[in-house]
Amino acid sequence: MASTPQASQVLPSTTKPAELEYGGDEISALVLDPGTNTTRCGFAGEDTPKTCVPTYYGIVPDPDVPKYFGSLKIGENAVNTVIDGMEIRNPMHEGIVENWEVATEIWRHCIEYKLSSRVEEHPLLVTEPIWNPLKNRERTTEVVFEDFNVPAYFLVKSAVCESFANSKPSSLVIDVGHTFTSVTPVVDGIPLRKGSERTPLAGQHLTTQLRHQFGELGIRMAPWLMIKAKATYTDLTNPSPLRSRDYGFQPHKSFVEYQQDRFIHEYKESISETWPEPRSFPPDLNNIPEGFRGLQDKSYEFPDGYQRRFGLDRCLAAESLFNPSVSPKPFTGDTPKGIAEMIKDSVDHLDADIRANMLNNIVVVGATSLLYRFNERLSQELTAMFPGPRVKIQSSGQIPERKYSAWLGGSILASCGAFHQLWISKQEYDEVGANIIERRAK
Numbered sequence: 001m002a003s004t005p006q007a008s009q010v011l012p013s014t015t016k017p018a019e020l021e022y023g024g025d026e027i028s029a030l031v032l033d034p035g036t037n038t039t040r041c042g043f044a045g046e047d048t049p050k051t052c053v054p055t056y057y058g059i060v061p062d063p064d065v066p067k068y069f070g071s072l073k074i075g076e077n078a079v080n081t082v083i084d085g086m087e088i089r090n091p092m093h094e095g096i097v098e099n100w101e102v103a104t105e106i107w108r109h110c111i112e113y114k115l116s117s118r119v120e121e122h123p124l125l126v127t128e129p130i131w132n133p134l135k136n137r138e139r140t141t142e143v144v145f146e147d148f149n150v151p152a153y154f155l156v157k158s159a160v161c162e163s164f165a166n167s168k169p170s171s172l173v174i175d176v177g178h179t180f181t182s183v184t185p186v187v188d189g190i191p192l193r194k195g196s197e198r199t200p201l202a203g204q205h206l207t208t209q210l211r212h213q214f215g216e217l218g219i220r221m222a223p224w225l226m227i228k229a230k231a232t233y234t235d236l237t238n239p240s241p242l243r244s245r246d247y248g249f250q251p252h253k254s255f256v257e258y259q260q261d262r263f264i265h266e267y268k269e270s271i272s273e274t275w276p277e278p279r280s281f282p283p284d285l286n287n288i289p290e291g292f293r294g295l296q297d298k299s300y301e302f303p304d305g306y307q308r309r310f311g312l313d314r315c316l317a318a319e320s321l322f323n324p325s326v327s328p329k330p331f332t333g334d335t336p337k338g339i340a341e342m343i344k345d346s347v348d349h350l351d352a353d354i355r356a357n358m359l360n361n362i363v364v365v366g367a368t369s370l371l372y373r374f375n376e377r378l379s380q381e382l383t384a385m386f387p388g389p390r391v392k393i394q395s396s397g398q399i400p401e402r403k404y405s406a407w408l409g410g411s412i413l414a415s416c417g418a419f420h421q422l423w424i425s426k427q428e429y430d431e432v433g434a435n436i437i438e439r440r441a442k
């Protein structure tokens with residue numbers, strides 16, 4: 001990266017930024033940040049994406065649409081509509097596109113439908129994880145030039161964007177997202193493969209653990225869309241009758257689970273909490289040592305009307321991010337290392353001369369890091385692991401900046417004057433082919 005963009009270079013936030021110069025033409029760039037949970041898209045120079053669309057999509061069996069083996073349902077409203085036979089799927093896995101036809105449609109939906117923009121009129125900056133394989137980088141390049149016909153494009157590592165979004169050219173970026181938590185060292189705007197690590201201990205893991213925890217308690221997992229009327233009750237042995245909506249068909253299992261994820265997400269936001277101290281969480285919640293300092297109870301009402309007070313058990317799922325052996329649902333394969341252990345592995349792999357700088361410049365991003373007291377716990381873990389160099393964590397207190405930091409960093413980069421020489425033009429793509437991405441953006 002040529003230079004570090006400064007916040008002062010960011011264009012003011014308006015509905016549409018002032019037009020930028022690219023190759024003598026007057027145009028504004030678009031920034032696309034495809035995550036496994038949501039895809040974020042908007043205009044370069046703004047502080048938040050204009051749209052954040054679920055990456056999950058619905059597919060309804062339809063013999064008249066052989067291309068996708070059914071008709072696609074894309075967007076917040078579509079995936080949350082009860083449709084006979086609609087299955088919920090995801091075209092990505094751990095930040096990597098697996099179903100290109102569908103991913104392309106979701107990107108097009110974001111740009112053309114949600115932004116009402118003509119994609120062929122804008123340079124496009126796309127983010128990617130550091131483990132994105134070459135064939136996927138080339139495929140993205142083909143999609144943007146062949147399918148979207150963009151005039152110019154660039155692919156930037158999410159961790160670099162996240163570092164810049166936090167005004168740091170060098171940092172150790174911890175991204176706690178939906179399907180993975182990753183650690184990536186970034187030095188002078190260059191992401192290092194050495195020291196990059198990732199683990200599935202992230203938001204989806206929390207959802208799985210909570211689903212299991214609620215199931216063990218015997219809680220009915222009926223989602224909001226399935227409930228016709230509810231009556232509050234507090235005794236699971238004497239539940240109020242379940243008054244379900246009759247749609248005339250049974251919604252697909254994947255749709256029901258997707259709907260369950262919505263209230264589990266609400267629970268994560270409002271009830272889940274991270275136990276702040278390492279190694280002091282009681283191993284058996286049915287046998288809490290006498291005199292143990294507890295936690296204030298919080299009450300949650302499930303969609304079917306069941307109200308329950310949660311105490312220490314509201315920390316259990318988050319505890320499993322740091323200490324996976326306490327996970328309510330055991331792992332099928334090997335138990336992964338906790339998040340702090342993974343970061344320690346990353347730092348241990350780094351050259352000794354950059355370790356102190358990395359530990360002093362830790363940037364925490366990703367929506368799952370919004371868990372209450374997550375950063376406090378992480379700081380305690382890392383300080384205990386690295387007593388020598390000073391461990392300093394920077395993490396925005398603003399929810400959108402934490403959730404959309406990769407998008408925001410991309411927005412800063414694409415609106416920075418020095419970045420314009422990096423754009424790959426359609427003409428260069430036509431001359432070299434998809435491999436231009438490997439030559440121009442390692």
Ligand SMILES: Nc1ncnc2c1ncn2[C@@H]1O[C@H](COP(=O)(O)OP(=O)(O)OP(=O)(O)O)[C@@H](O)[C@H]1O
Nearest residue numbers: 035036037038177178179203269366367368370371
């Ligand atoms: N306030 C919150 N507290 C806890 N979890 C949250 C909060 N807000 C969102 N989440 C969780 O964060 C996850 C989404 O994170 P994020 O948007 O960073 O993922 P993504 O970038 O789309 O996916 P991935 O990182 O797998 O590519 C979801 O599991 C969601 O439930």
